[in-house]
Amino acid sequence: MTESQERPTGMPVNEAEFTDLLPATRRALLQRLATGQVEGRTPSLVGAVMRDGRMVWAAGRGAVDGEVPGADTQYRIGSITKTMVAVMVMRLRDEGLLDLNDPLDRHLDTPEGGGATIAQLLSHTSGLAAETGGPWWERTDGALRPELADIFGERPQRHAAGRLHHYSNPGFALLGALVERLRGESWYEALRREVLEPLGMRRTTLTAQAPHAEGWAVHPWADVLLPEPAVDTGRMAPAGQLWSTAADLCRFGAFLLNGDDRVLKAASVEEMRRPETAPQNPDWTGAYGLGVQLTRGDGRLLFGHVGSMPGFVGALWVSQEDGVAAVVLGNLQSLFSAPVIAAELLRAVAEHEPRIPEPWRPLEDADTSLLELTGPWYWGAAPFAVRLAAGRGLRLAPLGGAGRGASFRAEEDGTWTGLDGYYAGETLTVVRDADGAVSHLDIGTFVFTREPYEAGGAVPGGVDTGGWR
Known part of the structure; x- marks a missing residue:
């Protein structure tokens, strides 16, 4: 297959072809990747950056088969596989074949695990054990676990479902089996046809395809290597089997940023990125959505996933605010280096070259009949504003800083459903008077009027007849 067939326009592979980033930015990225390869004593390391939908930089350090690796070199991506499986589950949900x-x-x-909801399995709140029964599944042939029952040990349920976040690899084996049950084919074949091919991810495969890296362990006290096995994990494959490239993962990062109607609409991808188990303190740095990891630091929220398999480590982080994704793939038995380097590559681009906002444009599909709902509203005496959004959506925002804001999606029955914050899932209803004029807004029984504590019967409990004084 030729390079033009492998890669859509605007997705070059040779570092010399990347001209979109400033020279100082490119040097900073290369310096960080090179330092990471040396300090981590990694046989080979590849990094790449996606900005506004396409890969704009990639480089490799070290060697694979005597050559410097590049954006087309395959590495095993470990648990980044889970996010791709989660996309398949969300497709099934959007088709009405299941409910989360x-x-x-x-x-x-x-x-095992049948009592957990699909959402709990996606978010690792099913309570299932972190690992399988029997020998270490990542280094032993999947033939040792031919059936679902074979992946569980003596105590598969470690916590009550829904109680807390407890990472479970067997839980994603079950989700892969769910995809197979509802699609009538292997989870990978369904993923390849429905996700990988539409996104142009032709170098993301179940088994290695050349050029690909070999997995290595590095001796802790000497600069010598030991090869790691790369087995077919069978039933456990949905938890971490796939091989991919930096170029393909940039494509996947662009999808996680914007969605793709051929694969999954943007609203469903956004749903995957929301923390499914609410952080318990305002200073949280890590959370988990529906098959998507989230991390927060230096004032930046990143989403994506990290992964490891024996001899391999990888990370994909995306910043919605910056429109940037970073990928790092290495062939070393280590869990911590790639996520840190990927986050630093992303931050380098965002700080060296802050995002230039898109030009303001009027709504193309504005429903002007909804303009009567826009403008100031009052919850009691607290001021808010409603703005019209795309697709007949509404956005409620507090005026003056304090208060509960939310976006709302228009429904066919004439109501709106909250998408985030306190009002997520709550219903916004426009209440009209006998003449058909808008009287007030009702959001989950909270009433918003055009004047502070407006008289006239809309405010629950009534308004003092003496008025303001």
Whole structure:
């Protein structure tokens, strides 16, 4: 296959072809990647950056088969596989074949975990054990676990479902089996046809395809190497089997940023990125959505996933605010280096070259009949403003800083559903008087009027007849 067939226009591979970033930025990226390869004593390391939908920089350090690796060199990506499996589950949800609140055993005959909901499995709140029974699954042939029952040990349920976040690799094996049950084919074949091919990710495969790196362990006290096995993990493959490239993961990062109607609409991808288990303190640095990891630091929220398999480590981080994603892939038995380097590559681009905002444009599909809902509203005496958004959506924002804001999606029945914050899932109803004029807004029984504590009967409990004084 030729290079033009492998890569859409604007996705070059040779570092010399990348002209979109400033020279100082490119040097900073290369310096960080090179330092990471040396300090981590990594046989080979590849980094790449996606900005506004396309890869704009990539470089490799070290060697694979005597050559410097590049954006087209395959590495095993470990648990980044989970995010791709999660996309398949969300596709099934959007097609109406399942509900995220369904217990798994409504769709799959499973020996364990059937009482957990699909959302709990996606968010690692099912309570299932972190690892399989038997020998270390990442280094042993999947033939040792031919059936779902074979992946569980003596105590598969470690916590009550829904109680807390507890990372579970067997949980994603069950989700892969769910995809197979509802698609009638292997989870990977469904993923390849429905996700990888539409996104142009032709170098993301179940088994290695040349050019690819070999997995290595590095001796802790000497600069010598030991090869790591790269086995087919069978039933556990949905938890971490896939091989991919920096170029393909840049494509996937662009998808996680904006969605793609051929694969999953933007609203569903955004749903995956929201923390599914609410952080318990305002200074949280890590959370988990629906198959998506989130991390926060230096004032920046990143989403994506990290992964490792014996001899491999990888990370994909995306910043919605900056429109940037960074990928790092290495062939070293280590868990911590790649996520840090990827976050620093992303930050280098964002800080050296802050995002230039898109030009302001009027809404193309504005429903001007909704203009009567826009402008100032009052919850009691607290001022808010409603603005019209795309797709007949509404945005409620407090005036003066304090208060509960939210975006709302228009529904076919004439109501709106909250998408975020305190009002997520709550219903906004426009209440009209006998003449059809807008009287007030009702959001989950909270009433918003055009004047502070407006008289006239809309405010629950009434308004003092003496008025303001």
